[in-house]
Amino acid sequence: MDSGDEDDHHQRENDGNNNNNNDEDDELDQQNIDNDNDDEQEVEEQQVGPDGKKLRPSQILSLQRAKTVHGKNPTSLVEKIVRIKIQSHPYWKEKCMGLNESTLVDRAMSLNSFGGTFGGNKQPTHFLCLMLKMLQIQPSMDIVVEFITNEDFKYLEPLYNDYRTIRLQLDIGYRKLSMDEFVEELLTTNYSLDIALPHLPPRSSLEANAGLEKRISALVELEKIDIDDLTQQVIDELDQLENNNNNNNNSNQEKTSKPKKSTEKSESDITNNNSNNNKEKSRTSKDRMDIDRDTRDRDRDRDYRDRDIDRNRDRDRDRDRERERDKDRDYRDRDRDRDYRDRDRGRDRDRDYRDRDRDRDYRDRDRDRDRDGYRDRVYHDRDRDRDRDRDRDRDRDRAYGRDRDGDERDSRKRDRSPVKEKEQILGEEKIKKKKDVSKYEKGSSSLSSSSSSSSHKKETEGKSDQQEIDEMNALRAKLGLKPLKP
Amino acid sequence: MIEVVCNDRLGQKVRVKVNPDDTIGDLKKVIAAQIGIRPDKIRLQKWYNVYKDHITLEDYEIHDGDGLELYYN
Numbered sequence: 001m002d003s004g005d006e007d008d009h010h011q012r013e014n015d016g017n018n019n020n021n022n023d024e025d026d027e028l029d030q031q032n033i034d035n036d037n038d039d040e041q042e043v044e045e046q047q048v049g050p051d052g053k054k055l056r057p058s059q060i061l062s063l064q065r066a067k068t069v070h071g072k073n074p075t076s077l078v079e080k081i082v083r084i085k086i087q088s089h090p091y092w093k094e095k096c097m098g099l100n101e102s103t104l105v106d107r108a109m110s111l112n113s114f115g116g117t118f119g120g121n122k123q124p125t126h127f128l129c130l131m132l133k134m135l136q137i138q139p140s141m142d143i144v145v146e147f148i149t150n151e152d153f154k155y156l157e158p159l160y161n162d163y164r165t166i167r168l169q170l171d172i173g174y175r176k177l178s179m180d181e182f183v184e185e186l187l188t189t190n191y192s193l194d195i196a197l198p199h200l201p202p203r204s205s206l207e208a209n210a211g212l213e214k215r216i217s218a219l220v221e222l223e224k225i226d227i228d229d230l231t232q233q234v235i236d237e238l239d240q241l242e243n244n245n246n247n248n249n250n251s252n253q254e255k256t257s258k259p260k261k262s263t264e265k266s267e268s269d270i271t272n273n274n275s276n277n278n279k280e281k282s283r284t285s286k287d288r289m290d291i292d293r294d295t296r297d298r299d300r301d302r303d304y305r306d307r308d309i310d311r312n313r314d315r316d317r318d319r320d321r322e323r324e325r326d327k328d329r330d331y332r333d334r335d336r337d338r339d340y341r342d343r344d345r346g347r348d349r350d351r352d353y354r355d356r357d358r359d360r361d362y363r364d365r366d367r368d369r370d371r372d373g374y375r376d377r378v379y380h381d382r383d384r385d386r387d388r389d390r391d392r393d394r395d396r397d398r399a400y401g402r403d404r405d406g407d408e409r410d411s412r413k414r415d416r417s418p419v420k421e422k423e424q425i426l427g428e429e430k431i432k433k434k435k436d437v438s439k440y441e442k443g444s445s446s447l448s449s450s451s452s453s454s455s456h457k458k459e460t461e462g463k464s465d466q467q468e469i470d471e472m473n474a475l476r477a478k479l480g481l482k483p484l485k486p
Numbered sequence: 487m488i489e490v491v492c493n494d495r496l497g498q499k500v501r502v503k504v505n506p507d508d509t510i511g512d513l514k515k516v517i518a519a520q521i522g523i524r525p526d527k528i529r530l531q532k533w534y535n536v537y538k539d540h541i542t543l544e545d546y547e548i549h550d551g552d553g554l555e556l557y558y559n
Contacts, residue, residue: 081559082559085559122559484487
């Protein structure tokens with residue numbers, strides 16, 4: 001692992017190092033203060049805060065490191081979520097404590113890959129841990145200068161001439177690319193390895209304004225290639241591609257989407273052809289590995305689901321629903337009785353409530369009784385007031401459970417007579433308030449237009465469905481995805 | 487076309503229409519465009535099952551109206 005690329009990160013941060021003290025910084029660990037090798041004078045200065053007050057020892061410790069670069073703490077270049085992940089990673093805790101500049105370089109030498117975050121839970125690579133460490137210990141300027149001028153450690157553009165391969169750790173597996181590719185990415189993009197890089201003005205504008213010299217490729221210097229020849233070659237290639245494109249529009253789209261204009265770029269392309277081949281190869285093998293793992297995953301899922309489902313319970317519920325109708329009538333009678341009693345007690349408010357939700361209450365009580373016998377009804381009568389809240393909660397839970405059941409019904413196509421199915425839909429329609437309505441609009445539009453006031457439906461009323469789909473399709477086209485199927 | 491609901495329980499809840507044969511990566515792109523965040527900073531999961539980018543919704547048996555948990559990283 002070349003430690004040069006580490007250098008370039010930290011060079012960016014140290015460019016305009018103005019050694020300000022940052023009072024608010026409290027994000028640094030206490031442990032890495034141990035390897036503090038700042039000169040004494042700086043510490044002396046910090047003993048007294050900006051307002052002249054004496055500082056507590058802990059504050060002094062945190063201030064020792066508190067240098068800002070470009071007006072902010074360099075560790076904040078790493079996003080907070082990634083930073084927290086790094087700092088809770090075992091490698092950080094075990095291997096990054098008590099590192100100083102030289103031991104950090106040793107650690108970096110022993111890395112076997114680099115990258116941002118990887119895996120399903122996006123754990124940070126060791127490379128990223130070391131990088132954050134370097135941002136924390138903030139090597140002093142002369143060390144940085146030493147690194148940069150050292151022949152062994154190169155800084156950014158010289159790395160264009162470094163074609164050693166490096167391993168980029170991806171979510172799954174690795175990718176092989178060469179140093180110059182990575183440096184190109186660092187120089188031109190503003191986001192790499194899960195880190196938002198500070199903006200770097202493009203070379204062309206620096207050449208125009210800051211009097212930077214034009215970069216000449218090493219290949220030109222070595223007289224391996226002639227720039228004029230190369231430009232002609234590239235133009236020819238482009239022409240050829242265009243011709244091909246006219247013949248068959250589909251095939252060559254990817255290549256022409258980013259036409260190579262600058263000779264420099266094409267140079268690097270030519271040299272990188274080799275590594276591209278490797279990339280392809282490794283990717284295919286990786287894919288195969290993935291497929292294996294996926295099938296295993298799916299198997300596990302299925303087992304899990306089978307265990308989960310209690311068929312008997314479902315059948316019971318069906319029978320309940322048939323019985324439910326008969327019972328509703330009974331309940332109405334009984335309920336009238338209860339109304340009288342209520343009025344005696346003068347609870348008008350409660351009655352209103354029950355009127356509104358009578359349907360739901362019936363069903364609840366029905367189901368409750370089936371399960372718990374008569375105890376439940378007695379309970380109801382005794383302290384109905386308190387019970388109601390809880391009842392509502394339970395009802396919501398049950399609706400959720402039903403929701404899931406409904407989906408499973410779809411997927412597993414249990415055989416059921418159409419009449420019953422319709423009943424089921426009716427029942428669901430009443431209970432489910434959150435469920436997507438469009439599903440039912442297909443089969444039975446009268447059902448969905450009934451009393452159920454779903455919040456979801458309200459949302460879609462403002463924006464018509466078709467309009468929404470059109471918007472989504474426009475977005476998908478922009479992202480390069482196929483349009484939605486009806 | 488199905489519709490899935492993605493909820494990080496911090497105030498962001500998006501409903502997106504997708505095809506069942508879209509991959510999770512595609513879904514992430516659409517979500518990212520809607521809430522203004524990079525697709526690779528999104529993690530979709532259900533309980534401890536982190537959904538992988540290259541697998542389709544069909545294969546994960548994600549149906550119309552299903553909810554996914556949305557996390558950031």
